[in-house]
Amino acid sequence: MQAPTKAPVNAPKRGKAARLWLQVKRRWGLYLLLAIPVAYVFLFNYVPMYGVTIAFKKYKIKQGILGSPWAGLYQFRRFISNAKFLQILVNTLAVSVYSLLAGFPLPILLAIGLSHLVSDKYRKTIQMITYAPHFLSTVVMVGLINQLLNMHTGLLNRIIEAMGGSAVNFLGKAQYFRHVYVWSGVWQGAGYGAIIYISALAGVDPQLHEAAAIDGASMWQRILHIDIPGILPTITIMLILRMGSVMTVGFEKIYLMQNNTNISLSEVIETYVYKQALTASKPDFSYSTAVGLFQNVISLILVLTTNFISTKVSSYGLW
Amino acid sequence: MAQAHPVHLKKKKLSMLGQPGDRSFHVVNLTLLTLFMLAVLYPLVYVVACSFSSAYAVITNQVWLWPVEFTLDGYKACLKHHLLMTGYLNSLVYMIFGTLVNIVLLVLAGYPLSRRDLPGKRGFIMFFTFTMFFSGGMIPNYLLVKDLGLLDNRLAMIIPFAFSCYNMIIVRTYFTTNVPEELLEAAQIDGSSDIHFFFRIALPLAKPVIAVMVLFHGIGHWNGYMRALLYLNSSSKYTLQLVLRDILLLSNMTTDMMAQLDDSALEEMQNAMQLIKYAVIVLGSLPVMILYPFVQKYFVKGMMIGSVKG
Incomplete structure (x- = not known):
């Protein structure tokens, strides 16, 4: 099997380019298949990237993207010097970091707990039920929050009152907004989020558990020294992916949860971008695009940085 | 498995x-x-x-x-x-055709990129993966839809932004691990073309992953509301989620x-x-x-x- 040395000896001294061309010609069918997604992605992913240039312009609908005059960093300066800039940035980071801190560990614990459940049947039941909320749409989810946290008829307040407490106005006071947003997200996503760790745990060598049990290790010790190290690569990758999106909250849920009382805490970059361009009386496309780009670039830097640190420290990276 | x-x-x-x-x-x-x-x-x-x-x-x-x-x-x-039934029907139509577009793109990109003998593979992969890390964002996307004349058009719910690189990588991995190299070699000796091989052999082998992708994307179409919020105006084209939003959250x-x-x-x-x-x-x-x-x-x-x- 010494394939690499064979070809150059006998082959006529044809140019590298010619040989490559022959290979390409032979695979024409594959290129034909690829042509459709390539053209598609060019149109729907790369053309909007070009559209980002309006962030550096003063875009006017009549003049189009090409015809509008350049404005340099004007739009970015406008955003940074805007009175709302700091508030929006803090809101975005607060909601996102809080979601990460509250939502990241629970699926891991859940997966470990489930993997050591003695009854297979009960494990499947728990999985079935806890995955379910993931499949509720955002609109239904927010409707559910509104119903269940209602001051007078909401289930949560009824339970609080039944236990002797007094009802809390979860939806009517801004101070509760972040908690409601984050913990409803945990309620909805923790079960489903555990799947990836359950599959990672299934890959942990059972002989390790066997040996440890024989040597007298307790369950707690086995979890700490076998399970956790076993799924550490998965945890790292998931963390990297989450860190990359620390600057993004996700438009759908927070936009639906916004109201006049919580707007000072619930206005994040995405909702701001949407409103400035599409619901404002004077739509400002360039400004909105600049705000969105500001977010995208920071996100990109975050992914690359966390990945770099992770590959240096633990050798688990995305690529 | x-x-x-x-x-x-x-x-x-x-x-x-x-x-x-x-x-x-x-x-x-x-x-x-x-x-x-x-x-x-x-x-x-x-x-x-x-x-x-x-x-x-x-x-x-x-x-x-x-x-x-x-x-x-x-x-x-x-x-x-009056809109609930319309919403159901609209959502169903958008979901079926939207998912179809998703799947076609996934397999057409996923299969060739799973082949070792594709010259320039690295370049194509970079072309696609770049979309995972950087995107135009909400407003440039909106302007593109507008320039294509798709605002308030049902096609805007089906055609644009249907490519998911993350899922394409899953499909590609599936092709790589589940279409044996020997099968390809045998087919090539028989003089079968790449396109023929793709439709006759590779695609049927990928049915399980396609089923999974149909579910992922189908539920995404059914549950999402942002696209409809951005691109649709007339209530006769509304999706179920927008109608639900009207009733549940706006109390209309x-x-x-x-x-x-x-x-x-x-x-x-x-x-x-x-x-x-x-x-x-x-x-x-x-x-x-x-x-x-x-x-x-x-x-x-x-x-x-x-x-x-x-």
Whole structure:
């Protein structure tokens, strides 16, 4: 099997380019298949990237993207010097970091707990039920929050009152907004989020558990020294992916949860971008695009940085 | 995949064979998991119970677990809503055709990129993966749809932004691991072309991953509302989610809905609204929740395939 040395000896001294061309010609069918997604992605992913240039312009609908005059960093300066800039940035980071801190560990614990459940049947039941909320749409989810946290008829307040407490106005006071947003997200996503760790745990060598049990290790010790190290690569990758999106909250849920009382805490970059361009009386496309780009670039830097640190420290990276 | 099960069973037995002190672990574990399950389950059961109760029972906090003063009033009122059925139909159409576009793109990109003998493969992969890290964003996307003349057009719900690089990588990995090299070699010796091989052999072998992708994308189309919010104006084209938003969150209820309920005094209407909202929550999630138990394992499978190579 010494394939690499064979070809150059006998082959006529044809140019590298010619040989490559022959290979390409032979695979024409594959290129034909690829042509459709390539053209598609060019149109729907790369053309909007070009559209980002309006962030550096003063875009006017009549003049189009090409015809509008350049404005340099004007739009970015406008955003940074805007009175709302700091508030929006803090809101975005607060909601996102809080979601990460509250939502990241629970699926891991859940997966470990489930993997050591003695009854297979009960494990499947728990999985079935806890995955379910993931499949509720955002609109239904927010409707559910509104119903269940209602001051007078909401289930949560009824339970609080039944236990002797007094009802809390979860939806009517801004101070509760972040908690409601984050913990409803945990309620909805923790079960489903555990799947990836359950599959990672299934890959942990059972002989390790066997040996440890024989040597007298307790369950707690086995979890700490076998399970956790076993799924550490998965945890790292998931963390990297989450860190990359620390600057993004996700438009759908927070936009639906916004109201006049919580707007000072619930206005994040995405909702701001949407409103400035599409619901404002004077739509400002360039400004909105600049705000969105500001977010995208920071996100990109975050992914690359966390990945770099992770590959240096633990050798688990995305690529 | 095939080996995962026996390994798992073996581990289960090991869990039981632990130290004497492990009993406390199992008790704590079982209790916590059960509590979490109930915390997820109870609100869902409560909503269903409310939706079948009378408006009066709901507003006076009589419902805990079972419907009180059982009635279908809430549902009858919902069905009176002129847009709900339109929304259902629209969503169904957008979901079917939108998913079709997703799948075509996934396999057409995923298969060639799974082939080792594709010159320039690296370049193509970079071309696609770049979209994972950087995108135009909401406004440039909106302007593109606008420039293509697709605003307030049903096609805007189906055609644009249908390529998911993350899922393409899953499909590609599936092709790489499940279409044996020998099969390709044999077909090539027989003089079969790449296109022929793709349609006749590779694609049928990829049915499981395609099924998973249909579910992922199908549920995405069904549950998403942002695209409709951005690109649709006329209510006749609204998706179910936008209609639900109208009823649930903006409390836009038509008078014909209210007329369904016996008393039409203003206070009664407020009460009825609570009931209608519970019924709408159930109606809105019904299709997915009915299908969910049957397709659940495919979602899990999909997550597993995806986690093989993050």
